[in-house]
Amino acid sequence: MALTESVEVDKVEIVGPFKAVQVRTATVIYKDDVEISRGFHRHVISAGDDYSNETEEVQAICAAVHTQEVIDAKEENDAANAPQE
Amino acid sequence: MSKIALNSNASGSGVFTIESPNSDTDRTLNLPDKAGTVQVGEGIDDNATSTAITISSAEDVGIGATPNNYSDYVTLTLDGTQGGAIDIEKDGTVQAELWTYRNSADVALAAAHASGSIRLMAGGFTERARVTSNGITFNGDTAAANALDDYEEGSFTPTYSPAANSFGSISYSVQSGYYVKIGNMVHFSARISLSGFSVGSAGSNYLLVSGLPYTAHNSAYSSVYVGYSYYFNTRWPTGGELGRGTNYSYLYAPNSTSDSSSVICSYVVGNGTHLYVSGSYYTF
Numbered sequence: 455m456a457l458t459e460s461v462e463v464d465k466v467e468i469v470g471p472f473k474a475v476q477v478r479t480a481t482v483i484y485k486d487d488v489e490i491s492r493g494f495h496r497h498v499i500s501a502g503d504d505y506s507n508e509t510e511e512v513q514a515i516c517a518a519v520h521t522q523e524v525i526d527a528k529e530e531n532d533a534a535n536a537p538q539e
Numbered sequence: 540m541s542k543i544a545l546n547s548n549a550s551g552s553g554v555f556t557i558e559s560p561n562s563d564t565d566r567t568l569n570l571p572d573k574a575g576t577v578q579v580g581e582g583i584d585d586n587a588t589s590t591a592i593t594i595s596s597a598e599d600v601g602i603g604a605t606p607n608n609y610s611d612y613v614t615l616t617l618d619g620t621q622g623g624a625i626d627i628e629k630d631g632t633v634q635a636e637l638w639t640y641r642n643s644a645d646v647a648l649a650a651a652h653a654s655g656s657i658r659l660m661a662g663g664f665t666e667r668a669r670v671t672s673n674g675i676t677f678n679g680d681t682a683a684a685n686a687l688d689d690y691e692e693g694s695f696t697p698t699y700s701p702a703a704n705s706f707g708s709i710s711y712s713v714q715s716g717y718y719v720k721i722g723n724m725v726h727f728s729a730r731i732s733l734s735g736f737s738v739g740s741a742g743s744n745y746l747l748v749s750g751l752p753y754t755a756h757n758s759a760y761s762s763v764y765v766g767y768s769y770y771f772n773t774r775w776p777t778g779g780e781l782g783r784g785t786n787y788s789y790l791y792a793p794n795s796t797s798d799s800s801s802v803i804c805s806y807v808v809g810n811g812t813h814l815y816v817s818g819s820y821y822t823f
Contacts, residue, residue, distance in 0.1 A: 469823040472784055474754035478693070494693030496718070496752035498786040528784070531757065535783045536702065536745065537791075537802040
């Protein structure tokens, strides 16, 4: 019996007007090459976030959708929706 | 002794022939004691090369296999190298299929047409659920907006971040976050505990709980609930508000001088701070 683990980005979604990149990472456990478990971990890369530690595929997506125009629009949105003390 | 009658058809011109087989063994054709029509060359035909269909004495039917027999059940057994499949056609076009999914332990049921759905009925023929291209609908509702199209559960890593500038340093003893997404609604719970912290230039900039698993819809207002906060400086958060179009939450604490609460700043966090927070929010 051999247990092995695979960690891979299995879903990338681009959502909303500010092109948030939602990344799902799947951790899959195999027993003798048959999948017995799959768990998910998520994180979001918003326009303006540093994505240099992401996979090459995710970096390419962020570079394509997080244009300066989108980053500026996201900053405006965040400032407009921030609580007013 | 019974009688045998052979009657020719008054309008037909073809010759009806009874021919003996090429055999040295006597053969007998027994007819049932009832009226009916014998059809040969239509219906079941295995061409004598293999057993295409087997009908057992228990009236179970096997195609490509000896039929299984389960007590008090009539069984149809299909067996091929990839399993079995049932195709239901209408005028030569496949409408529905039930089959063993290739190279897996799964079974598939499909409405083949691009706009087809699968209806599940109970209590007679009352529709209770329908699998459509938009998701699962209930009780005959066909609105796409009401279709349940997603369910997912998993984990995320909650963090603190300042709305502007940066902390001097931050280290965590616990970063635990779990979520369930049902349709467009995300439900989460999280704990953040710090083992080291210096506020740096973040100072009076708002404190954010970041790293939430999905981006909040930018047209929906959502709040979070703090069940436990410990070792904050001067103000203790009791709730918060998700930034619309973001995946972080501001934290709020009651004001001591008015009947309201207000957002807290980064300087209230300290080494040893604990925060238990949960909430629900609408996403895309």
